Amino acid sequence: MIVAMTLGMMSGVLFGTVVGVILHGDLLVSTIISILIGLSIGFITGIPFSLFAVIDGSVSGLMGGMMGAMLGEMVTMSNPDTMLKILTLFTVMIFMLVSYETEKKLQEANKKGFFFISKYPYLSLFITIVFFFLLKNVEIIQ
Numbered sequence: 001m002i003v004a005m006t007l008g009m010m011s012g013v014l015f016g017t018v019v020g021v022i023l024h025g026d027l028l029v030s031t032i033i034s035i036l037i038g039l040s041i042g043f044i045t046g047i048p049f050s051l052f053a054v055i056d057g058s059v060s061g062l063m064g065g066m067m068g069a070m071l072g073e074m075v076t077m078s079n080p081d082t083m084l085k086i087l088t089l090f091t092v093m094i095f096m097l098v099s100y101e102t103e104k105k106l107q108e109a110n111k112k113g114f115f116f117i118s119k120y121p122y123l124s125l126f127i128t129i130v131f132f133f134l135l136k137n138v139e140i141i142q
Contacts, residue, residue, distance in 0.1 A: 004057025008042020012064025020072015021080045031069040038065035
């Protein structure tokens with residue numbers, strides 16, 4: 001349940017903020033879009049675990065979407081990139097922690113996974129650094 005809740009909430013806040021910045025001034029549409037994104041990610045993440053995880057992930061994604069859209073509307077339009085980069089950093093770090101913990105549980109159960117971060121830590125670090133380097137000059141508002 002914690003995995004579904006975490007991924008639903010973090011993705012809802014991040015994508016809600018992005019949509020809120022892009023659709024600045026239209027709080028209704030940005031809230032609806034970000035709620036749908038957060039709810040969907042929380043729902044999909046909870047499916048492998050249980051019905052309670054689906055409910056928890058969906059509700060957390062819904063709340064994260066609402067909060068992200070409000071944050072995106074309140075961010076000053078002079079420099080919205082700073083908040084987006086900070087939220088992206090937090091989201092990527094939380095996603096890496098969740099994937100690392102999931103890997104540990106799979107390895108304890110002697111199951112094989114497709115890609116383990118613990119097996120290739122430098123590759124995941126390189127991908128994260130390249131990702132943030134590409135975000136360095138992203139301008140949301142033209």
